[in-house]
Amino acid sequence: MTLKELSKVLGLSQTTVSRALNGYPEVSETTRSRVREAAERHAYRPNARAKGLATGRAMAIGHVIPQSIRHETVNPVFGDFIAGAGETYARSGYEMVLAFIEKDESEVYRTFKARGSVDGIVVHGPRLNDPRLRQLADIGLPFVVHGRSSGLDIPYSWLDVNNRSAFHRATRFLLDLGHRRIGLVNGLEEMDFAFRRRRGYEQALTEHGLPIDPALIAADEMTEFHGYRSARAMLALPDPPTAFLAASMICTLGVRRATDESGLVCSRDVSIVTFDDSLSYLQNGQDVPIYTATRSSVREAGRRTARMLIDRIQTPDTPHRQELLEAQLVVGLSTGPVPNRQG
Amino acid sequence: MTLKELSKVLGLSQTTVSRALNGYPEVSETTRSRVREAAERHAYRPNARAKGLATGRAMAIGHVIPQSIRHETVNPVFGDFIAGAGETYARSGYEMVLAFIEKDESEVYRTFKARGSVDGIVVHGPRLNDPRLRQLADIGLPFVVHGRSSGLDIPYSWLDVNNRSAFHRATRFLLDLGHRRIGLVNGLEEMDFAFRRRRGYEQALTEHGLPIDPALIAADEMTEFHGYRSARAMLALPDPPTAFLAASMICTLGVRRATDESGLVCSRDVSIVTFDDSLSYLQNGQDVPIYTATRSSVREAGRRTARMLIDRIQTPDTPHRQELLEAQLVVGLSTGPVPNRQG
């Protein structure tokens, strides 16, 4: 059922039918409802490609997922993020197109733009001084970044968790409990979020007059194994940490495996604080949090990022917007005062 | 840069340029290379919508993700699956469009079909006698199912892991170690894969002449908490299990948390076997598997499912294809002979 057929059925012109369905005012209410009713009855759906060709808008938004540097790791938070974004898109009539790529990301952007497949892009996993953002700005494709890019001086829209303050708070929390040797199991520090988290951690230590020990900082892709290996290595140090700060629930599972293996009891012998993205399949306890955590829902971030991008697409000339979400500190069962080693 | 402009630059007609770029034979090699070179130089990319409108093909494939019944759980394996599928799409020039939906899935199918947004669909999470498959067949949209739907008698293409045999093997493995009380921490049994897994488990028990104890079977969404709660409940039974069979790594983490809490040492006091989807961010150990597992890469499944669908779209009249992947049993550190309770 096409517009043409539908208009023939109704004895109207395509123009009028199109106007009636798209809510233009120059159409009488009686014909409009007649048209609406007929469209409903014949299950008419405008062809997306034809509409896109005519309007110049794709009604689609692209998410470009780089195959990560090593291990072809699919970020476990990614599923929740796009689920949130997807909710917003669905409500606004947008489709979500995903591109998994291996090599040249800017090539994909250029192609998206030239082929007109999408109206805008969500940028994932920004790095320090990320070249992609400048490329996107040059290409002229609207975009919003999930995260930020330190060291980049062009204006752009972003939504980020305050990673620095989250890790600052978490570290201070451990310091207040008396911990002085705190292991940081971080993500790859070329990633902006990991860089900021480390800054928060270091800032808290410095404020307490404590030195920064490189042996207590491990950065890698946030897998379970990274958590395990890093924690185990730190626990083998002559002066091992009494607490760990982990960058994700997945990492934390590895840290926990290492501490368990060492026969340490969590919260008594060793404290663990994690960053919790509120993943739907990996909740931090039902009522009482298992782990003390700085928490921020990545799904909600997806919802809001999508909203920002749609707004940008619809009103491109408004100034760039930024949204900084504060993570919430929830105290769980994984932390306790520093153990008395001499005791 | 449009076809029109490019053809003007070259002093050729749109027809010839189009043919040259799309590899039609009626064009001399000299003009073809001239055209190719110019297209490259001007970074010409055909407009996807216009092309789609003219050809009737969208060069896009839809993945419809139902917001799960409860907890709005995003299946953690989903990310790896679509990453695999995405690889295949990228190589074949297809785009991937995702739809997250809350309510009527068949409505989305109909809309996809009517609007022509996609050429085919991958169906996720099939249930027993799933009505969606019949709907899709009626609508006439090519599709391939990741999984199967027991009790459905129409022909369709699918790719599935042999869940029954995987759990049959895993159960038998535990039985061979002397375990007689084996807890099954399953997914929701309205899901076809969970149903089949249970069948494999029960079949192995029955073959050994053992009864099936409903108290040792728990089915729910495959979260960490499900694993924890179910295992804890089973361990509190008068005659607790000496082994667990868990439906995913995520569940297993919960099971492990419960056994740890009970002071049980894994593989000595209690054995755990899991189903391992080879998730990139949650690997089952680096060299030696931590958990004994039946393993099958969901990413590889994504790659192959995508391939099947593309083939189906390109040659719709071929008979339906089915692909049954056998999971591999890997023996890890989480299993051992049944403990001697009296000892």
Place this chain on the structure above:
DNA sequence: GTCGTCGTTGAAAGCGCTTTGGAAGACTGA
């Protein structure tokens, strides 16, 4: 009665591509 205005509808152009149905030129063989 005429004119301008308002409210409502339509014809047709155009979005950027593919593809049908020729057509021009080059080349054969008689």
Place this chain on the structure above:
DNA sequence: TCAGTCTTCCAAAGCGCTTTCAACGACGAC
């Protein structure tokens, strides 16, 4: 020389929609 092939190219229609421009009737004002 000419009819009959190929080879190589093109004009134009068409995909299904939006949107510009124009038209038409009704109406009130003069």
